[in-house]
Amino acid sequence: MxxxxxxxxxxxxxxxxYPQEHYLCGMSQKVLLVIxxxxxxNTPYPATAYLKGFLESKGLDxxxxxxxxxxFTAIFxxxxxxxxxxxxxxxxxxxxxxxxxxxxDYLEIVDEVIAFLQSPSIExxxxxxxxxxxxxxxxxxxxxxxxxxxxxxxxxxxxxxxxSTLFVEELxxxxxxxxxxxxxxxxxxxxxxxxASSFDGLADSLxxxxxxxxHTLFDLVEEKMEEHKPTLVCFTVPFPGNLFATxxxxxxxxxxxxxxxxxxxxxxxxxxxRSLSDTRIFDFVDYITLDDGEGPLxxxxxxxxxxISDQELERTFIKKNGEVVYANKIPNTIxxxxxxxxxxxxxxxxxxxxxxxxxxxxxxxMWTDDKWNKLTISHGCYWKQCSFCDVTLDYIGNYQxxxxxxxVNKMEVIIAQTGIKGFHFVDEAAPPKMLRALxxxxxxxxxxxxxxxNIRFEKTFDHDLCExxxxxxxxxxxxxxEVASDRLLEKMKKGVDIGQVARVGKHFANNGIMVHAYLMxxxxxxxxxxxxxxxxIVRQLFENNSIxxxxxxxxxxxxxxxxxxxxxxxxxxxxGPEFAGFAQNDLWHEDPTGADHxxxxxxxxxxxxxxxxxxxxxxxxxxxxxxxxxxxxxxxNKIKEVLKAIN
Numbered sequence: 001m002x003x004x005x006x007x008x009x010x011x012x013x014x015x016x017x018y019p020q021e022h023y024l025c026g027m028s029q030k031v032l033l034v035i036x037x038x039x040x041x042n043t044p045y046p047a048t049a050y051l052k053g054f055l056e057s058k059g060l061d062x063x064x065x066x067x068x069x070x071x072f073t074a075i076f077x078x079x080x081x082x083x084x085x086x087x088x089x090x091x092x093x094x095x096x097x098x099x100x101x102x103x104x105d106y107l108e109i110v111d112e113v114i115a116f117l118q119s120p121s122i123e124x125x126x127x128x129x130x131x132x133x134x135x136x137x138x139x140x141x142x143x144x145x146x147x148x149x150x151x152x153x154x155x156x157x158x159x160x161x162x163x164s165t166l167f168v169e170e171l172x173x174x175x176x177x178x179x180x181x182x183x184x185x186x187x188x189x190x191x192x193x194x195x196a197s198s199f200d201g202l203a204d205s206l207x208x209x210x211x212x213x214x215h216t217l218f219d220l221v222e223e224k225m226e227e228h229k230p231t232l233v234c235f236t237v238p239f240p241g242n243l244f245a246t247x248x249x250x251x252x253x254x255x256x257x258x259x260x261x262x263x264x265x266x267x268x269x270x271x272x273x274r275s276l277s278d279t280r281i282f283d284f285v286d287y288i289t290l291d292d293g294e295g296p297l298x299x300x301x302x303x304x305x306x307x308i309s310d311q312e313l314e315r316t317f318i319k320k321n322g323e324v325v326y327a328n329k330i331p332n333t334i335x336x337x338x339x340x341x342x343x344x345x346x347x348x349x350x351x352x353x354x355x356x357x358x359x360x361x362x363x364x365x366m367w368t369d370d371k372w373n374k375l376t377i378s379h380g381c382y383w384k385q386c387s388f389c390d391v392t393l394d395y396i397g398n399y400q401x402x403x404x405x406x407x408v409n410k411m412e413v414i415i416a417q418t419g420i421k422g423f424h425f426v427d428e429a430a431p432p433k434m435l436r437a438l439x440x441x442x443x444x445x446x447x448x449x450x451x452x453x454n455i456r457f458e459k460t461f462d463h464d465l466c467e468x469x470x471x472x473x474x475x476x477x478x479x480x481x482e483v484a485s486d487r488l489l490e491k492m493k494k495g496v497d498i499g500q501v502a503r504v505g506k507h508f509a510n511n512g513i514m515v516h517a518y519l520m521x522x523x524x525x526x527x528x529x530x531x532x533x534x535x536x537i538v539r540q541l542f543e544n545n546s547i548x549x550x551x552x553x554x555x556x557x558x559x560x561x562x563x564x565x566x567x568x569x570x571x572x573x574x575x576g577p578e579f580a581g582f583a584q585n586d587l588w589h590e591d592p593t594g595a596d597h598x599x600x601x602x603x604x605x606x607x608x609x610x611x612x613x614x615x616x617x618x619x620x621x622x623x624x625x626x627x628x629x630x631x632x633x634x635x636x637n638k639i640k641e642v643l644k645a646i647n
Contacts, residue, residue, distance in 0.1 A: 187241020
């Protein structure tokens with residue numbers, strides 16, 4: 001396919017093409033690790049930091065860049081928005097015209113608002129906590145007047161963060177509607193890459209003239225290429241919404257820095273591209289690696305140095321003789337979790353990260369508000385039995401542990417690098433035994449830090465363990481309740497029941513640790529009655545303070561899960577999509593019960609929205625739905641009875 005040719009002004013801006021010898025000059029490879037837009041805005045995604053720490057321990061020259069936050073801050077400033085407003089005036093059909101009418105007011109304060117969200121201070125908060133300071137937009141005019149803010153400086157700062165978040169979201173709405181339909185705060189062009197069994201949609205979109213946002217991305221890419229002069233650029237692609245921006249950036253590098261090699265890895269590749277056969281993506285990247293990146297990247301660098309052939313690469317897709325070839329020399333080079341060095345966050349722009357405030361969901365607030373160091377306690381999942389999970393893949397199935405001493409040593413290194421004390425342990429499910437050892441070690445070292453992690457609702461989390469974790473700085477846990485039905489929990493192979501979830505959640509809550517529950521609906525063979533009964537259990541868990549936060553998502557079959565690989569065992573029929581050579585992960589299925597699970601989405605979310613705000617606990621479940629539902633089969637005191645023994 002033909003690569004895009006930017007407009008004349010852009011082409012003239014980047015006339016320089018470095019020949020191969022400019023980069024190599026007989027020296028070792030120079031690696032640039034890149035986080036693509038838009039991944040996380042409040043804190044760095046940890047993949048590049050892990051790889052930088054590892055590769056530098058091998059003596060390599062490694063830089064890293066977070067184009068996610070760099071592009072965001074390049075968009076939300078007076079200069080970019082002035083240009084965007086100017087271009088939007090030429091549109092025949094303009095959405096959110098109210099913003100354009102008040103553009104002077106938006107432009108006057110946008111830099112101040114962003115600076116505050118990057119580094120909140122009480123001085124600026126005093127100004128921004130006054131709603132009349134902001135333009136009268138479609139979000140700021142609908143502020144919830146019933147929000148009860150904390151007293152003192154914390155309340156003022158939170159209120160200012162909330163109003164500022166609404167202000168930025170208004171501008172984001174305008175940009176998506178009138179400037180770039182692909183724009184989103186956490187993903188870019190996600191709709192193109194989601195369930196992309198064929199590369200056709202991506203190929204077509206990559207032929208289009210770049211948007212003003214994409215031209216801004218090119219500016220940033222050029223800046224990093226000129227600064228670091230890499231011989232190898234590695235993109236980590238965690239989600240479908242990172243793929244298109246990655247390919248746009250790669251497209252630019254291929255055109256203006258053709259001597260530079262490009263590799264791509266990360267969660268999207270690991271889950272979506274394992275059956276890759278379409279060669280067209282190799283017009284944009286040279287290598288695609290799977291699973292943990294340490295081993296494949298080290299072999300790839302050795303290959304680029306000329307010390308090994310492509311037949312000695314590991315877990316790497318290449319294009320060879322016009323076909324996709326999976327180069328994977330066995331046995332693989334394995335670097336055990338306990339032997340890896342600390343992630344290295346040096347070089348990431350910590351002053352630019354944004355603290356948004358989501359007041360609806362307290363756990364979502366933690367994800368978007370504060371800055372967190374990301375670290376993994378263990379590799380993989382110690383349980384690895386859940387039937388809906390990708391247990392056949394390395395990131396779940398390959399469980400590796402380390403010691404509390406090793407973890408705390410790494411934490412101290414990271415704090416020194418970032419200046420940030422808080423940690424989010426990003427395990428699939430942190431082992432209780434390790435959490436006990438880690439908590440004791442933090443106490444022994446007198447390392448006073450806040451932290452949170454993901455767990456299973458194991459009975460091991462009794463009062464004593466939860467108390468120890470709280471003393472060690474744990475402020476929150478997230479766990480998969482999934483479907484609040486004992487029949488379905490058994491079918492899922494969760495290894496827990498409703499009563500156990502309620503008791504564990506209460507132990508955490510009694511020790512001041514917030515509990516967030518992941519909730520699922522539409523699991524195979526789930527009946528209407530079970531959906532309503534699940535909602536009733538969720539209501540009671542909130543009512544009895546066993547959980548304080550939750551989020552619903554509809555079940556999706558993946559090809560790497562036990563359900564996807566054995567659909568007959570779970571009573572479903574896989575109906576597509578037909579694989580067309582590119583991505584393969586999410587599967588379509590028919591539930592023989594004929595249940596229409598989608599129709600419950602609105603009601604389930606409405607109920608949860610109210611429960612999160614402490615409202616509607618005594619309302620009948622029927623009030624949340626616009627159609628007739630069955631009465632719950634559960635007693636209204638089911639969870640209360642379960643908790644009698646520990647209250």
